Amino acid sequence: MTPYNVLFLCTGNSARSILAEGLLNGLAGERFRAYSAGSHPKGEVHPMALATLRQLSLPAEGYRSKSWDEFAAADAPRMDFIFTVCDDAAGEACPVWPGRPMSAHWGMPDPAAHAGTDAERLKAFHDTARMLKRRIELFASLPFERLDALSLQTELRAIGQRQD
Numbered sequence: 001m002t003p004y005n006v007l008f009l010c011t012g013n014s015a016r017s018i019l020a021e022g023l024l025n026g027l028a029g030e031r032f033r034a035y036s037a038g039s040h041p042k043g044e045v046h047p048m049a050l051a052t053l054r055q056l057s058l059p060a061e062g063y064r065s066k067s068w069d070e071f072a073a074a075d076a077p078r079m080d081f082i083f084t085v086c087d088d089a090a091g092e093a094c095p096v097w098p099g100r101p102m103s104a105h106w107g108m109p110d111p112a113a114h115a116g117t118d119a120e121r122l123k124a125f126h127d128t129a130r131m132l133k134r135r136i137e138l139f140a141s142l143p144f145e146r147l148d149a150l151s152l153q154t155e156l157r158a159i160g161q162r163q164d
Helices: 016-027 047-055 087-091 118-140 149-161
Strands: 004-010 032-038 081-084 102-105
Touching: 004 016, 016 032, 016 047, 016 118, 047 118, 081 149, 102 149, 118 149
Parallel strands: 004 032, 004 081, 081 102
Antiparallel strands: none
């Protein structure tokens, strides 16, 4: 079976979208291939995002902060699903994605913007990872082969409305 390609978008591509990429790739096995990008990438991955992935026993190597333009190019992997994980990226004019993938908004607070001690900031990253993990588990458990396009789109949006 060809895996479904999933792109997680955020503005900076340094925290939430990186966490989502790592979680889906680490939890969903061969069924999905996750990627992440940003509308205005910061150019580096937040160290606490990588620390959070490590603490979840997920790979924390090979990530980079990159532009969503890479995934709108003709030679980019064709996406099946695109999820925005921050409100800013959801409100921006996105590129035209090849293949017309299904999309939904799964917005959540930015842990990189959390002020406080290192322990408090790391807790914010863990809280975000927990919310993403729950949404990703729900997404990965959907019976794609039994859902028509409208039902699947409704399910994707409902997952983003969860208040885990």
